Amino acid sequence: MRSRSLVCLSGAIAIAASGTVTLSGHDVTTKVTWNREISRIVYARCAQCHQPGSSAFSLLTFQDANPWAQAIRDSVLRRTMPPWGAVKGFGTFRNEQALSQEELGLVENWVNGGAPEGNPNDLPPSARIAAVPPETSTAAALIARDRFTFAGAFVLDGFRVDHAGKIESAQIAVAFPDGRVTPLVWLHDYSASTAHVFLLRRPLAIAPGAELRGIPAGAALELLAAAPTKPRR
Numbered sequence: 605m606r607s608r609s610l611v612c613l614s615g616a617i618a619i620a621a622s623g624t625v626t627l628s629g630h631d632v633t634t635k636v637t638w639n640r641e642i643s644r645i646v647y648a649r650c651a652q653c654h655q656p657g658s659s660a661f662s663l664l665t666f667q668d669a670n671p672w673a674q675a676i677r678d679s680v681l682r683r684t685m686p687p688w689g690a691v692k693g694f695g696t697f698r699n700e701q702a703l704s705q706e707e708l709g710l711v712e713n714w715v716n717g718g719a720p721e722g723n724p725n726d727l728p729p730s731a732r733i734a735a736v737p738p739e740t741s742t743a744a745a746l747i748a749r750d751r752f753t754f755a756g757a758f759v760l761d762g763f764r765v766d767h768a769g770k771i772e773s774a775q776i777a778v779a780f781p782d783g784r785v786t787p788l789v790w791l792h793d794y795s796a797s798t799a800h801v802f803l804l805r806r807p808l809a810i811a812p813g814a815e816l817r818g819i820p821a822g823a824a825l826e827l828l829a830a831a832p833t834k835p836r837r
């Protein structure tokens with residue numbers, strides 16, 4: 605098959621050129637390709653950081669990504685990439701960048717199947733790199749440390765974590781005066797080097813007297829207030 609051997613050839617060249625030993629292009633056993641599925645996932649989920657001039661090495665092209673194929677698979681399956689620094693499902697966030705199960709499956713399938721480049725006609729016309737999810741314009745309204753008590757009512761839209769190093773594990777929750785406890789975030793391997801804002805899926809109305817529990821020593825949460833809803837005329 606002519607197209608198949610071309611794929612093998614380009615795989616071999618990428619290996620030779622990078623000097624890195626990766627899966628051999630000769631063992632292609634998958635229909636999933638860089639040009640069709642994987643480039644789109646990378647543009648949407650990774651390229652905001654993994655492009656020339658950004659915070660990490662480029663993964664924009666097949667030539668860039670191929671030597672990293674196994675590391676890409678391992679990091680997405682371990683969920684260390686994209687870096688989020690919190691346990692999924694403990695609190696829900698509208699700017700979470702985690703890969704879906706389907707995307708994880710495609711990446712695994714691609715790498716295990718020999719990480720082929722595929723047909724150039726399948727490549728998206730231009731690298732459509734997802735913009736960084738919009739952050740709110742709200743400035744930090746409150747800084748919370750230790751065990752923090754809300755003096756007045758507050759509508760929480762999100763927060764930033766202020767900490768110089770790495771937070772291994774910290775479960776932070778809001779304890780309401782009526783006894784209810786709402787999980788806010790479970791920071792896990794949270795690193796200041798990939799700090800980002802956490803934006804709640806839905807703003808959380810907090811009553812006066814509620815407590816923020818679980819903020820680790822040495823850390824602070826900058827609490828962002830939800831934009832006030834405009835009064836109707």
Ligand code: HEC
Nearest residue numbers: 649650652653659660661672675676679680685686687798
């Ligand atoms: C918010 C920014 C950001 C996003 C989004 C991101 N990364 Fe990274 N990534 C980094 C940084 C920073 C590093 C460390 C860079 C370095 O050491 O040069 C890194 C390192 C890596 C590494 C090397 C880690 C290792 O185990 O050696 C891989 C592989 C990787 N990223 C893959 C991905 C993939 C795949 C995605 C998308 C699914 C992704 N990254 C999304 C910032 C990001």
